[in-house]
Amino acid sequence: MSLVTIQAKDGASVEFIKKDPKQGGVKDVYFSPDRSYVVAFYRKELDFGSKERLERLVGNYRVGIFSKQGAEYWKNLFRWPERIVEYEKKTGIVVPVYQPNFFFPENTTLAGAEKEGKWFTSAKNFNRFVPEGEKGNLLSYLRICINLSRAVRRLHAAGLAHSDLSYKNCLVDPKTGDACIIDIDGLVVPNLFAPDVLGTPDFMAPEVVTTMKLDPKDPNRKYPCRETDQHALAILIYQYLFHRHPLRGSKVYSDDTEIQESLEMGEKALFIEHPTDTSNRYKIQKNDKDFLPWIDTGKLPYKIMGPYLKELFEQAFIKGLHTPSERPSADDWEAGLIKTADLVQPCLNKDCVKKWYVFDNSTKPVCPYCGTKFKGQLPVFDLYSSHDGKNFRADNHRLMIYNNQYLYLWHVFRNVFPNEKLPDSQKKPVAYFSFHKNQWIMINQTLDSLVDLTNNKPIPKGSAVPLTNGLKLQLSQEQFGRVVNVSLVKA
Amino acid sequence: MRKLPVYILIDTSGSMRGEPIEAVKAGLNSLFKSLIRDPHALDSIYISILTFDREAKILLPLSELNNNLVLPEIPPLESSPTNLGEALQLMCQLYSKEVKKSSLEAKGDWLPVAVIMTDGSPSDTMLFEQMCETLKSNAYPFSRIIGCAAGPKAKTEPLKKFATDVVFLETMDSNSFSQFWQWVSQSFSRLSQNTSREVDELPPPPEEIKLVL
Incomplete structure (x- = not known):
């Protein structure tokens, strides 16, 4: 085993084991001793432009993405080059290794x-x-x-x-x-x-x-x-x-x-x-x-x-x-x-290869993967929102309800989106659904101003509202708060 | 769906006896092991193995690559000539039967790959020359024919006559063979990604293998 220690361009010390490189299309890849990163050397000498690009990649571009909102989030979605090294006249980059779940586990036929x-x-x-x-x-x-x-x-x-x-x-x-x-x-x-x-x-x-x-x-x-x-x-x-x-x-x-x-x-x-x-x-x-x-x-x-x-x-x-x-x-x-x-709902067949399917908008939903028909009542929420607080228009956004499903803030407010910018505090569910005593109900967990518009009745936290066909609920009275229209599909 | 046929031709003449053939066997095993872990290979590759000495024989008929595929044993070698011409002829006969050609009615299989491993010159020179012409005429189009001259005394000239790539292993030991197979399996893998020629670059051979062409 030959351990090589070199200094990266940014001054950091970089180590790799110079043995059995994994060969990619243009690079030879070596692991660090603790396998937390790899050093990948370009086999051909890089031209000026390519070196310049690498400089920016590990410099401006990396800093731009990893120092702003959602930095932690992006670390999981990109394996971004972190450093540039030169060794035996070859240019290389230092890249973190993948998360272990991107390899098949040990007890399977494809282990590793x-x-x-x-x-x-x-x-x-x-x-x-x-x-x-x-x-x-x-x-x-x-x-x-x-x-x-x-x-x-x-x-x-x-x-x-x-x-x-x-x-x-x-x-x-x-x-x-x-x-x-x-x-x-x-x-x-x-x-x-x-x-x-x-x-x-x-x-x-x-x-x-x-x-x-x-x-x-x-x-x-x-x-x-x-x-x-x-x-x-x-x-x-x-x-x-x-x-x-x-x-x-x-x-x-x-x-x-x-x-x-x-x-x-x-x-x-x-x-x-x-x-x-x-x-x-x-x-x-x-x-x-x-x-x-x-x-x-x-x-x-x-x-x-x-x-x-x-x-x-x-x-x-x-x-x-x-x-x-x-x-x-x-x-x-x-x-x-x-x-x-x-729009997805669970397939009733527990052996179904896909377990879930997208609601086909019909009164007789069937799982396309295994052919199992849906039986029972299926609540559907159609979301509406308003720009002036008075007139509500359809958002072209539908939510299928299934047992133990949750409602989130991005359903409640038109201006909340589930993405990397969402703070942890807004990722928590605000209500959930249950088929309880032969009836679909929604249980309010944290919504301050949930109102049953059909019966003109507030639904306080900790209480439930039965879901009936044609029911209208105002999820929040605050700005950007949505109204939903409930339909019950019987199949 | 389209398959990618791979024909592997192994020289089993007397001169391969001992370490050379053992290295080929070990290499085949490691090639096979790496292919059954490669999703691009599993998706489309079918493998056939031929041997040639006094005569050319089918060791493994064209079979789907999967984890249940068992590689047959290569029988003990005897002193014998190297009928490479006959082996190429057998491969072409199998090609006609096994490879679905593209027509204007339906897509055929992917163009096959051939790997020929030999340490010497062909004994059946006339047939060999004839087969080189046939292969060059494109009557049996291959996407790649990899000729491997194995052993310190191996000549590359005969292989150059028909192969698209010729490599030789300077020293013949198990380690260099395993590197060769690794290189070959990476080449297959690229082919089964249907790489078109312009962007098609083989990974460079590892140390000890030199790309002659």
């Missing part, structure tokens, strides 16, 4: 392997190779997608683009819903630092694939940027939620594999679930049983994820597929995913 995206985006891997306890459920995948959208939103807000969002660069843990973006050193700053990779094939935007054969200096050639990140993010989200790729259907453009690849991902890219052009639908083949039901778009179409995501998928893969400016932003995804999380 990284939980990279491909384990969960491929239907076959998900069905056959991911250990049972590691598969997660619909809620945890929603959480993964929210985390990724949030991280990308933060990068974009800082004027940066990741440039290579892909399976390997996004670690996920479906058990907890955690996600983390790694390999941040390739960040792109428009007009300042050009990308050094074109991206990973399944995720490259059509305009990048279409123009990659052009001369690098050709002004028509397209490179990774914020809009291409938006494409890659949409692909990741679709893959985590459906375990299939949105553009890899059965349409043939050429009998030459390479031309086919560049057309189906580039110039001719077509959503496999395009509502009117059905030519790229995936045709299920005889040897596909390991991939079912996920690749069956007839059984599990994109619209099972509810109205908010349906619209975003259409924006990403129909309207915006070849029109980068139309693509949903990371912010749009975050908001849509958060609202979708309010």
Whole structure:
């Protein structure tokens, strides 16, 4: 074992074990003795621009993100390079290691392997190779997608683009819903630092694939940027939620594999679930049983994820597929995913592979994954808010109620959002729901001015209000406080 | 879904006897172990192993990569010629049967990968030359043919005639073999990510392996 101690550019002492490096695309990675960080050396000498970019990454950009609001929060979502080192004429970066839950645990068949995206985006891997306890459920995948959208939103807000969002660069843990973006050193700053990779094939935007054969200096050639990140993010989200790729259907453009690849991902890219052009639908083949039901778009179409995501998928893969400016932003995804999380209900089948599903807005809800019908009463809250305190308008936000579910401040107030800026004091539940003595009730925990508008009756803290069809509740009388309309679906 | 066929051709002629073939066996095992932990490989790779000495044989018919797959034993080696030409011919015959070609009606499989490990020159020179022409003609398109010249006396010239990448291991011990397999498995992994050529860069070979082409 050969321990090397060097001094980083910022003066800190850095140690690593010079043995068996893990080889990435452009770097050799060595662990520190306590395995709390890694030192990754670029195999090729970096040009001036790349060094300058690294300086800013560990300098301004890092400080910008990690010294402001939500600093602690971002530490979990990014593995950000912290220091620059030089050793034997090679440039390296010091990066913290991943949280242990991004590796499969010891008692599983995949012990120690990284939980990279491909384990969960491929239907076959998900069905056959991911250990049972590691598969997660619909809620945890929603959480993964929210985390990724949030991280990308933060990068974009800082004027940066990741440039290579892909399976390997996004670690996920479906058990907890955690996600983390790694390999941040390739960040792109428009007009300042050009990308050094074109991206990973399944995720490259059509305009990048279409123009990659052009001369690098050709002004028509397209490179990774914020809009291409938006494409890659949409692909990741679709893959985590459906375990299939949105553009890899059965349409043939050429009998030459390479031309086919560049057309189906580039110039001719077509959503496999395009509502009117059905030519790229995936045709299920005889040897596909390991991939079912996920690749069956007839059984599990994109619209099972509810109205908010349906619209975003259409924006990403129909309207915006070849029109980068139309693509949903990371912010749009975050908001849509958060609202979708309010539409889920538990599947009554305890063996259901997804455990939860998005309410299909019908009077006869059925779990799309296992076919189990919902039985019983299902309360639905439609949220309304007001800009003048008098007229309340629909927020296009619906909350499905299930047993032991909670109501939070972001449901109560129009101006509160569940994100990294929310102080801990506002993360606590304010009311909960229960099916009690054959009736749905909401129990007020901390709301000061909850009023039953239908019966004109205040509901003090610690007391309950029965949920009946047509009931109107004012959740708070303070500014930005919402009104809800209750519907009871009987199935 | 499309599969990625991988053909591994192993020289089992007399000169491989002893440490060389043991190293190949150990290498195959470690290759296999790393592939069944790689989600890109598990998603699409099918493996076939051929051996060649006096004749070319199928040791493992094209099989889906998964954790139940058992690698067959390589039988003891005898003094024999190195019929590499015959092995390439057998591989092409299997290719015709096993690899679904792309057509204008339906997508085919991903272009296969071949790995050829040998320490010497082919004995069946005529057939060998003929097969090199066939492979070059693109009648059996491969995404990559990795030729590995193993052992201190190995020649790379024959391999250069048909392989897209040629590597040789300067010294033949288990350690250099295991590094070679590690490199090969990373190459597969990249291929099964469907990397298109322009951005396709193999990880550089570890120490002791030199990329000749």
